[in-house]
Each structure stands twice: as structure tokens, then as C-alpha cells.
Amino acid sequence: MPNSSLTKKHGSDRPESSGSVLKSQRSKLVQSSGKRLKDFEVSVPIVYGNVAFWLGRKASEYQSHEWTVYVRGATNEDLGVVIKRAVFQLHSSFNNPTRVVESPPFELSEAGWGEFEIVITLYFHSDVCDKPLNLYHHLKLYPEDESCTMSTKKPVVVESYDEIVFPEPSDAFVARVQNHPVVNVPRLPAGLNLPSPVQVEDVEKRKRGDTKDSPLTQWFTNFSEADELLKLAAARQQVQAHIAKLRRQLTLIDGQPQQSKPTPE
Template sequence: MAQPAKTEEPATFVDYQGITRVRGAEYVLPICVGTVGFWLGKKASEEKSHRWTVYVRGPRGMDISHAVHSVTFRLHPSFTDPERVLTSAPFELTEMGWGEFDIVVVVRFSLDSHGGEIEMTRRLKLYSEENSTQSTKKPVIREQYEEIVFSEPPVDFYKRVTSMKVGSAPESEITPHLPQYDEQHDLEKIRAARMRVASSLKKKLEGKAAGR
């Protein structure tokens, strides 16, 4: 009787922190970070002219909670409780207001990734640069595709995320308005993202190693 083939274990090494990592491996987590702004039309007031949402999501509706522990949105100080922390998908926050401002987005990764977090800033867009006429039916969307690269990730994290089937994220009211991605579009975005963000996590680890 034939014996099942043995699965070859990946080559590993122990880093300076005592973490066992997979040598030469990469795990890539694509994410989309953006804002959606809806003009309220007749319901608009001077202080509340728009309803808007800031979000972190996976392309094509992919769930990212297998690798993301939480997302923090830091709003303008004029908001009540300007720092909001979300620990489950969908990672999105909806508010109302009238002005555009920068939102700090902090993505913290799952504990077994030992990857810490990344911080980025996104501009809330409520007014279209292409059309001065506002519409309640056509929201203003500003989204950027990013690629988070876990270089030589911890072995437990790598085995978990590469063996599991990633499902779909919970839908929300903004889902029908979000950009759609096809395979070719993803490849183009991935190439652009690799040029913008080589690997912030690897740089952090190298920085820690240099500071030993």
C-alpha cells in the first residue's frame, strides 16, 4: 500500500528576538484604504453636509481579519472621541461633517505575525475634483491599493495563513460603491505598490536589529 507523500517542512531560523521564522518566504496581504463621501442633498446642513466612511478592506471583498488584529482611525480633534479602534470586520467608520481633513489609519496585525503595525495618512475627500455639481447618488470615492509584505514571517503565522481558505468580509452599505478589481488590474496595482512600499515591516525589523 502506497504511503502518503510527506509534506516538506519549510527551512526556518531563529531571529534575534527568539522568534522562529521561515527562511526566504514572503506572505503578501493586499489591502485597500480609502474614504467614501455622500452629499446629503436637501438634508444637508451647514455643519453636516456629508455622510462619509473611512475604511480598510481587502480587494474583491476579501476578508483580511485573518491577518489584521485591529484598525485605529484617528480623526480631526474636533470630533468627540477622535480615536476609534475597530477589532472586527468590516473595518470601517462612518461619521457626518462638512470638511475635508487627514485621517491617520493604524493597522495592527495578528499577534502571531509579530509584525506590529503600520501607520498611514489618508485625506478624506467630500468634493469631486472632476465635477463641481454634487449628487446624492454618486459618492466621492478615494481609494488606494497597498501591499503589505511579511518577509520571512514567523512559522506559526505562515503555516496558518497559507493553509486556510480566506472568505469574504461582511458587506456594508458602502460595498456596492467600492471599486472593483480584476486580475490584470491587481497585477498593475501590485507593481505600483511594490515600488511605493517595499516592505515597511522588514525595515522596522532591520531598525530594531540595528538598535540592539
């Protein structure tokens, strides 16, 4: 791959540890044509990113890492109920750089040596949205922390959290997904009549499309509210401990005898 478009980090002292880099956003999309539910919206929490493993002794000049880039449900549920296909646009030095994944799980595995930006384009089912959504992910092979030793067992993990919001969704879409765990559907307005019940989804097909049994699951970031509350509680404890330490230091300073100024003759 040409150096002009890629970032490559050299040196055997580069660590390979799991260090999730997280960002969060909300993407609003206009719905497809058809009957819409006014003052109503549904959201689909997703996570996109990559997991990269250093090849160690198997590494070569042009293949130092094996990596997987993906879009998954925030709780590893099947996204196929909303997303029809995903297109991953790789660096132009790859053979067939435009990779199309027609069914979940929406992921792509490759090998290489350089870091570059991957454009992930999501296409939705016809009753969801007419326009695709572009996500931009910078492939990371090397962690930011350089204080550890290179390891083939612990990968670099970089993930971003996003909520795809569909304001005023079509009633057909809501009827199809209202009981699906990947979609957040608020309480339906009183007196709302949705279309006739849609065909029950094949549960086995859904299980084949989720990422709960993926070998990468152990490295995925937990985006649950409970996990976030635990992180906030831990951060609060650290702040309180730091405040207590500063107070003790101030007490010691205040308790020291002051040097008297010499009396002028």
C-alpha cells in the same frame, strides 16, 4: 470644525460623482519573534479609502456629507486573520477623535463638512508582526471634477491600494493563513515542515468579517489583474487611434500644393 485645519469646498455647483483616486505601494514589515522561514515572504493586498455621500436638502452648515472610511481586503475578504484591530485618528474637533475598531470589517462612519487627513493604524496578531502599520488617508468629500451637478446618489470614492509584505514570516503564521484567500502565500519550499494543523477557522465568522455584502461594495474599485489588463488595452487603443489621426493630418499636409516662390527679376 475649525477652518484652520480643514479644507471645505463651497458652492452648489460642486459635483458629487464617483471618481476614484488610486495610488499603489508596497509596505514591508519586520516579523514577530520566533522561528522564521528564510528567503520567503507572504503578502496581504489591502485597500483603504473613503466613500462620501452629499446630504442634499438634508445638508446643514456643519453636516453636509455622510462618509465611511475603511480598510478592506482587495477582494473584500475578511482581514481579521491578519489584522487584530484598526485605530482611526480623526480631526480633534470630533467627539472622541480616536476611534478603535476591534474586529472586521474595519470601517468607521461619520458625518461632517470638512476634509482632513485620517491616520489609520493597523495592529496585527502576535504571530504576524510586533509593530503596527500607519496608513495616511486624506478624507475626500468633494470630487476634483467640477463640471457636473451635485447629486445625492453618486458618491465620491477615493481608494489606495497597498500590499503589506511580511518577509521571513513565522512558520506559525504561514501554517495559520496558507489557505486563507486574503493572504498571498507562495509555494512552500520542498521539505518544509510546518507546525501541526491549526484549528479550522469558523467560516461563518469569516463571512461576517468580509465586505462582500456591504452596501458600499457597488462603489468599490476593482483591483483584479483582469480589470487592470482591460484598462491597459483600452488605453492602448486610444493611443493607437490618436497616432492614426495624426498620420492622416500629416498626409493631408504633405498632399497640399506648395506655393511657388516668386522669381526674382
